[in-house]
Amino acid sequence: MHPRLLPYLLLLPAAFxxxxxxxxxxxxxxxxxFFTDAGEYTTEFFSEMLGHWKFEGALKNTLILxxxxxxxxxxxxxxxxxLVSGMKKGRDxxxxxxxxxxxxxxxxxxxxxxxxxxxxxFLNSFLYTLxxxxxxxxxxxxxxxxxxxxxxxxxxxxxATAIMLVILVAGMGLIPKEYYECADVFGASRxxxxxRITLPLLKPSLQTALILRVILAFEVFAVxxxxxxxxxxxxxxxxxxxxxxxxxAHVAAAYAMVVLAISILCTLVIMWALRTPKEARI
Amino acid sequence: xTPVTLLSRxxxxxxxxxVLLPIYLLIVNTFSSQADVSGFPKNLIPPMxxxxxxxxxxxxxxxxxxxxxxxxxxxxxILSIGAGAPAGYALSRFDFRGKNxxxxxxxxxxxxxxxxxxxxxxVMYIRIGLDDSVLGLAIIxxxxxxxxxxxxxxxxxxxxxxxxxxxxxxxxCNRFQAFVKVIFPLVLPGIAASAVFAxxxxxxxxxxxxVLTIENRTLPAFLLQSLGTSxxxxxxxxxxxxxxxxxxxxxxxxxxxxxxxxxxxx
Amino acid sequence: MAEINxxxxxxxxxxxxxxxxIDLNVEDQEFLVLLGASGCGKTTLLRIIAGLETASDGxxxxxxxxxxxxxxxxxxxxxxxxxxxxxxHLTVFENIAFGLRMQKLDQSTIDKRVKRTSELMHIDSxxxxxxxxxxxxxxxRVAVARALATEPSVLLMDEPLSNLDALLRMEMRAELKTxxxxxxxxxxxxxxxxxxAMSMADRIAVMHEGEIVQSASAIEVYRDPATQxxxxxxxxxxxxxLNAKSSGxxxxxxxxxxxxxPSDRTAIQFAIRPEDLQLCGVKSxxxxxxxxxxxxxxxxxxxxxxxxxxxxxxxxxxxxDALFRVVLDSDSSVSAGDVLALKPLPDRVRWFDPExxxxxx
Numbered sequence: 001m002h003p004r005l006l007p008y009l010l011l012l013p014a015a016f017x018x019x020x021x022x023x024x025x026x027x028x029x030x031x032x033x034f035f036t037d038a039g040e041y042t043t044e045f046f047s048e049m050l051g052h053w054k055f056e057g058a059l060k061n062t063l064i065l066x067x068x069x070x071x072x073x074x075x076x077x078x079x080x081x082x083l084v085s086g087m088k089k090g091r092d093x094x095x096x097x098x099x100x101x102x103x104x105x106x107x108x109x110x111x112x113x114x115x116x117x118x119x120x121x122f123l124n125s126f127l128y129t130l131x132x133x134x135x136x137x138x139x140x141x142x143x144x145x146x147x148x149x150x151x152x153x154x155x156x157x158x159x160a161t162a163i164m165l166v167i168l169v170a171g172m173g174l175i176p177k178e179y180y181e182c183a184d185v186f187g188a189s190r191x192x193x194x195x196r197i198t199l200p201l202l203k204p205s206l207q208t209a210l211i212l213r214v215i216l217a218f219e220v221f222a223v224x225x226x227x228x229x230x231x232x233x234x235x236x237x238x239x240x241x242x243x244x245x246x247x248x249a250h251v252a253a254a255y256a257m258v259v260l261a262i263s264i265l266c267t268l269v270i271m272w273a274l275r276t277p278k279e280a281r282i
Numbered sequence: 283x284t285p286v287t288l289l290s291r292x293x294x295x296x297x298x299x300x301v302l303l304p305i306y307l308l309i310v311n312t313f314s315s316q317a318d319v320s321g322f323p324k325n326l327i328p329p330m331x332x333x334x335x336x337x338x339x340x341x342x343x344x345x346x347x348x349x350x351x352x353x354x355x356x357x358x359x360i361l362s363i364g365a366g367a368p369a370g371y372a373l374s375r376f377d378f379r380g381k382n383x384x385x386x387x388x389x390x391x392x393x394x395x396x397x398x399x400x401x402x403x404x405v406m407y408i409r410i411g412l413d414d415s416v417l418g419l420a421i422i423x424x425x426x427x428x429x430x431x432x433x434x435x436x437x438x439x440x441x442x443x444x445x446x447x448x449x450x451x452x453x454x455c456n457r458f459q460a461f462v463k464v465i466f467p468l469v470l471p472g473i474a475a476s477a478v479f480a481x482x483x484x485x486x487x488x489x490x491x492x493v494l495t496i497e498n499r500t501l502p503a504f505l506l507q508s509l510g511t512s513x514x515x516x517x518x519x520x521x522x523x524x525x526x527x528x529x530x531x532x533x534x535x536x537x538x539x540x541x542x543x544x545x546x547x548x
Numbered sequence: 549m550a551e552i553n554x555x556x557x558x559x560x561x562x563x564x565x566x567x568x569x570i571d572l573n574v575e576d577q578e579f580l581v582l583l584g585a586s587g588c589g590k591t592t593l594l595r596i597i598a599g600l601e602t603a604s605d606g607x608x609x610x611x612x613x614x615x616x617x618x619x620x621x622x623x624x625x626x627x628x629x630x631x632x633x634x635x636x637h638l639t640v641f642e643n644i645a646f647g648l649r650m651q652k653l654d655q656s657t658i659d660k661r662v663k664r665t666s667e668l669m670h671i672d673s674x675x676x677x678x679x680x681x682x683x684x685x686x687x688x689r690v691a692v693a694r695a696l697a698t699e700p701s702v703l704l705m706d707e708p709l710s711n712l713d714a715l716l717r718m719e720m721r722a723e724l725k726t727x728x729x730x731x732x733x734x735x736x737x738x739x740x741x742x743x744x745a746m747s748m749a750d751r752i753a754v755m756h757e758g759e760i761v762q763s764a765s766a767i768e769v770y771r772d773p774a775t776q777x778x779x780x781x782x783x784x785x786x787x788x789x790l791n792a793k794s795s796g797x798x799x800x801x802x803x804x805x806x807x808x809x810p811s812d813r814t815a816i817q818f819a820i821r822p823e824d825l826q827l828c829g830v831k832s833x834x835x836x837x838x839x840x841x842x843x844x845x846x847x848x849x850x851x852x853x854x855x856x857x858x859x860x861x862x863x864x865x866x867x868x869d870a871l872f873r874v875v876l877d878s879d880s881s882v883s884a885g886d887v888l889a890l891k892p893l894p895d896r897v898r899w900f901d902p903e904x905x906x907x908x909x
Contacts, residue, residue, distance in 0.1 A: 006457075010372035011384060013365035014432060021399070021425045022391055028402030080297060083290055090294070096536050097298045100305070103528030105486030107502045111521030112308045118514065122307050158304060170540040212392055219395045222488045222506060229510070236397070236489065243401060243493060256398045263395050448600050449633035451620040453698060454650030463646075467637045 029260075032253035045250040049258075052251075058233040059258070065149075065234065066217040069156045073213060074206075076157065077164035082194065085172050095169065102162040109159035110226025114140075117151045117227065140227060148228045155223050160216060164209040171205025172198065204281060207274040214266045218259055235259050305525065311515070312522040338519035347504035348523075350416060351485060354500055357420035358427055358484035359477045365424070366431025367473060371461075373432070374439035375447075388429045396426050400490035407494065414496050422490045427480035434476035437541050438469045475538040482531045486524070550611030550624065550701035550734050551576045552597065557606030559592055559758075566592045567758045569606065574734055579725075582738045583745040584755035585781065590738045591706055593755070597736060598627050598704050611701055621650070626700035630707040632691040634679040640666070640690050641675040647698035661697045668727055669693040685716045692724065696731060703728070705737045709744060721747055742782045746770065754778050772898070776817070776905040779898070785822050785862060785873040789900065792818045803868045805847045805892075809899050810908050817900040822862070823875040824896035833885030846889040849874060851882055863888070 036042055049055055080098060084091055101109065116122045117139045124136040139147040175198065183193045199206075221236035230237075235255055242252040315333055338344060372378075373385060399422055404413065412418035442465060450460035491503035499507065505520045512520075532539075552574040559567040567589045574580045582590040595601035597608055599620035608616040615623045626647065635643050641662055648658045666672040669689040679687060688708065695703055708724075709717045725748050728735055739745050745752050746766040753763040754777075762774035773779035779787035792800035798811030802818045809816060828846055849865035849872050861876040865888065874890060876882060899908040 004378070007372040007376035007378045007381075010368040014369035014388075014428060015384065017361075017365050017424065017428060018387065018391065021403070021421055022394075022396075025399045025402040025406065026394070028406065029398060032402060032405070079293075083294055083297075086290065087294070092536075094294050094298060096533065097301050099536065099539060100301055100529060100532055102539070103482050103486070103532040104525055105488060105502055105528075107488045107506055108486070108521045108524040108528070111505075111517050112304045112525070114514075115307050115311045115518055115521075116304060120514075158300070166539050173540065215392070215395060219397055219489070221397075222502075225506065226509060239398070239401070240489070240492065243404075249401060249405065252401055256395075256401055259395050259398060443631060443633065445629045445631055445633035446635060448598075448620075449627065449629060449635070449694075450646070451600065452598055452625060452627040452704075453647035453694070454621045456619060456621060459650070464635055464637075 026260075029253050029256050032250055033257045036250070045254040046257075048248075049251050049254045054233045054238060058235050058238045061232055062218060062220065062234045062236075063262075065152065065156070065220060066214060068153055069160075070210070070214055070217055072153070072157050073161045073164055074210065076161050077168050077209070080161070080165050081168040081172055082198070084169060098165055099162045101159045102166065104159060105222065106159060106220070107222035107226060109155050110223040113151055113155040113158070113223075114226055117147070140229075140231075142231045145232060148232050151227050152220075152224055152232070155227060156217070156220065159223070160213065163216070164213050167205050167209040167212070168202065171202050171209075174205075175201045203274050203276045207270060207276075210270045210274070211267050214270065215263050218263055218266075305529075308518060308521055308525065311518040314515075335519050335522070338516055338523070341516060343499070343504060344501075344520075347499050347501045350495070350498045351500040351502070353416045354420045354423060354491075355481045355484040357417060358423040359480045361420060361424040362427040362431040362480040363435075363473060363477050366428050366476070367435045369432045370435025370437075371439050373436045375444065388432050391425070391429050396422075397487070397489035397493075399425060400493040403490075404494055414494070414498055416498055419491055419494050419498070419500065420484070422494065423484040423487055424480075426487065426490075427483045430479055430483070431476050434479065434538060434541075435469070435473065438472035438476075438538075439465070441541070442468050472538055475535040478531050478535050479538075482528060485527065551578075552702060552734060552736065553607075553609040554593075554597070555607040555609070557593070557596060557603045557608065559589070559596065559601065560604045565758055567596075567603075570758075570760060572753060572760060572763065574736060577732045577734055579728060579735045579737065579748060579750040581745040581749035581752045582736065582755055583742060583749075583752050583782075584740065586740060588755040589758040590740075590755045594704055594706055594736060594738045597702070598625055599623050624701040625704055626695035626698050626702075627704040628691045628695050628706065628708045630710060632684075632687040632708075632711075634682070634687050634690050634694075636679045638678075639675065640671060640677050640679075640682070643679075643690055644675075644694045644697050646694060651698070661699075665693040665697040668696070668730075684712055685720065688712060688720060692727070696727075696733070700733060703731075703733045703735045705735065707739055708737075710739070710741065717744070724748070742784070746782075754781065756781070771896075772907065774907055776819075776900050779819055779900075783821060785875070787819050787821050787898075788870075788872050790818045790867060790870055790872070791902070792816045792899075803847065804844065806844045807892075807897065809897075813901070813908075815902050816908070817902050819898040819900055820892045820896060822873040823860075824893045825874050825890040826893065827874075827876060827880065827888060828891050829889040830882055831887040831889070833883070833887075846891055847872075849888045849890055851884050851886045851888060853884060854882060 033045060034041055034043070036044075084094055084098075087094065104112075114121070119136050119138055119140075121139075123139065124133070127133045128136065138144060139151065179197050179201075180193055183197055188196065219236055220234055221240070224232055224234050225237055235258060239252045239255045239259075242248050242255060312335060313332065369384075369388075373381065403418070403422055407413040407415070407418045412421075446464050446468075447460050450464045451457070455463060486502065487500075488502040488506055491500045492506050495503055501520070501524060505517070505524070509517065552572075554570055554572040557567060557570045558565070570593060572593075582593060584590045592601060596603045596616070597610075599615070599618060603616060606616075607614055610624060635646065638646065644662045644665060645658050648661055653661075662675070663672065666675060669692055671686060671689045671693060674682065674686060674690075679690075682690065688711075691708070709720055712720060721744060737748065746769075749766055751763060752766055752769050753760045754769060755761065756775075756777045762769055762778050764772075764774075769778060769782055773782065773787065776789060779789070790802050792802045792807075792809065792815075794814060794816070795801045795806065798808055800807050800809045800816060800818065807818070809818070825847070847867060849863075849867045851863050851865050853864045855862040855864070856878065858878065860878050861880060861882070863874045863876055863882060865872045865874060874888065882888065900906065901908055
């Protein structure tokens with residue numbers, strides 16, 4: 001066999017897989033959103049989606065959650081990565097503990113925080129023991145959207161900061177120590193070193209981490225369902241409802257197109273905002 | 283110790299507690315009796331009552347869901363390594379037309395909300411008879427895990443000097459023999475780690491599992507479906523059953539978590 | 549037992565031409581060194597012989613057989629790599645036995661060969677160790693033993709000593725030379741280190757920008773460089789070059805020095821090695837009238853820097869506007885600012901054509 005063909009042959013299984021089960025289904029989703037079962041083009045499914053009373057709330061909730069959660073996670077992950085980069089002893093154990101949530105599904109995370117926020121949960125228990133409340137409070141009821149929101153934000157920050165942390169720690173590992181020693185010699189403070197050396201050189205990693213994280217934030221689902229039930233609709237939970245309870249795959253597909261559209265838009269914005277010319281990389 | 287180091291030590295410990303405390307609380311709930319779970323106020327030391335876990339494991343459908351979960355995860359592991367490792371090898375060892383295109387393609391899959399694939403695949407599977415099957419779900423989980431498998435194996439193979447392979451060629455090996463005798467033994471632990479990673483991705487996935495399966499529900503799909511109906515103590519036991527393997531897996535692959543992203547950003 | 553014939557081998561990487569139509573013959577049992585700066589194509593040429601790189605054009609023959617289409621394993625070669633490429637998951641014994649097992653030799657032959665080569669390389673006490681338990685020098689020995697154990701018809705070495713520290717490098721240089729002379733294997737050895745090249749080679753092929761510019765014995769390459777590049781690349785400090793002005797009848801004026809040279813040119817360059825100059829007088833910088841010193845059979849060099857190097861002193865001077873280096877006796881009391889009167893040894897003077905940069909007869 002010609003040696004030039006070998007790499008293509010090796011790529012074939014993965015490429016085939018991604019084409020058949022990634023590209024093609026996306027084409028199908030778009031088709032389902034825009035065409036009826038009879039194959040006629042229509043915007044009826046989108047109108048139905050837009051007209052539904054829960055759509056606006058779901059979109060708003062998803063976007064607000066993302067806008068709150070992602071900045072907190074970015075700051076926290078940067079802080080954690082910086083903390084760990086200055087450590088010698090205990091670095092490995094700290095990193096292991098901090099990356100544990102990486103292996104925990106959103107569903108399990110939801111259940112974990114349910115144990116804290118439910119009516120007979122640990123938070124109520126704690127407040128009661130301190131004497132701050134006389135009887136258990138309902139944090140996750142249908143009138144208490146704000147506390148549901150807070151609980152979801154906490155659970156999401158708890159669960160999904162780890163993926164950003166991993167990417168940022170790996171990125172910081174690529175920055176040579178000499179740059180910091182050099183900055184030390186010039187008398188730059190820790191903060192100056194962080195803003196003038198770490199952040200600019202970390203841009204490619206930050207870009208990857210943000211794209212990944214923002215897209216996962218739009219996919220938020222099980223945490224919301226576990227903690228909020230149907231009280232706090234988000235895009236993914238609406239897709240689930242339309243697909244299963246209402247049995248309308250077309251409207252579900254229209255929702256999917258919305259998620260896809262804001263995902264792609266955000267990816268492009270982040271890629272543009274954190275672009276680094278190839279020559280300026282480490 | 284300067285105040286700054288003291289402060290940062292404190293921050294590290296605090297953040298460790300932030301991660302560990304909720305897991306601890308789940309475990310307290312899991313190993314409490316049913317009465318304790320709904321009791322008030324709570325005890326912070328678990329009574330080590332296994333009634334809950336036993337009840338959960340014996341609960342109708344749990345055993346089957348657990349088995350489905352294991353099957354799906356195992357197939358995902360095999361498929362994603364089987365397709366991902368050759369691609370990772372090709373990316374690390376060859377320069378060829380379209381190499382960057384493929385890399386971008388693989389990375390771009392991460393820029394799409396992949397669970398959405400479940401919707402069209404549900405239709406497609408009915409047509410080809412893969413609906414509500416373990417294999418069908420494993421395939422979509424493979425799409426989720428494949429980019430990671432490609433990235434991890436790419437970084438693994440890149441970490442092995444090409445000279446080792448060339449030395450084997452000059453010593454009488456063909457490409458395949460050199461791979462089997464020299465490269466494979468060296469990457470084996472890393473391959474195992476990326477297989478574990480694929481396993482975790484599949485083990486944890488909820489949305490596609492819930493959309494694509496009815497009879498063959500995996501554990502997360504089963505839990506999600508019964509969220510509304512099952513009592514609290516069951517949810518907690520189920521959560522614990524899901525979390526514990528994750529703790530072990532992350533421990534096993536911790537060394538490889540970081541190297542993968544180091545190379546992915548280049 | 550094999551000679552190597554390289555016929556018009558060329559290599560292009562995209563638009564860059566790494567090798568321009570190379571012709572080179574290596575005699576049976578010869579030790580040939582490919583010497584050149586990084587990026588000159590020497591490693592590419594070696595890898596084409598090994599089969600790790602495919603030539604864009606041309607043929608490679610080993611022992612009368614055309615091999616450029618064969619896989620590395622079928623060429624009868626063995627190679628020692630710059631970073632040694634000792635397999636980390638195998639013991640030293642298994643590393644040395646690797647090629648023998650691929651040849652499917654029986655265990656007693658393998659044992660015998662491993663024993664012999666490991667004794668030859670003085671690593672017979674390390675056979676049970678892994679690469680991670682060896683020093684750089686020991687790894688180097690394993691790599692050589694592994695290559696020799698297969699009894700190749702051609703041994704290829706790619707900068708095998710460049711990762712060792714200076715002292716160890718000198719030691720290994722001498723040892724490798726002895727071992728390879730005994731094994732009588734045809735060897736092609738790539739290095740950028742001219743001292744290494746000169747000390748080990750039967751013949752040196754100097755490469756520059758994808759071409760072999762000179763292929764000759766060490767002393768010939770040193771004394772009679774074929775091009776200006778060879779003169780300035782080989783020898784530390786390098787050869788001095790000065791422009792000469794014709795004063796008719798084959799007489800040339802080099803910044804005041806008058807010499808008889810080739811008569812059929814209008815422009816020419818004068819070249820001399822720094823150690824081939826005789827110091828005839830020193831004019832200290834504190835004395836004022838330097839012009840009295842001018843004599844037509846001497847070159848006058850103003851000292852800029854003196855570097856005492858133990859065995860000698862190196863003076864970097866200016867002759868006219870050009871840099872000019874002179875090797876002085878370590879006892880000479882010359883200091884910066886002094887003017888030296890130098891007399892070139894007549895039979896060491898070389899002439900170069902400034903257009904083609906080639907040596908003139």
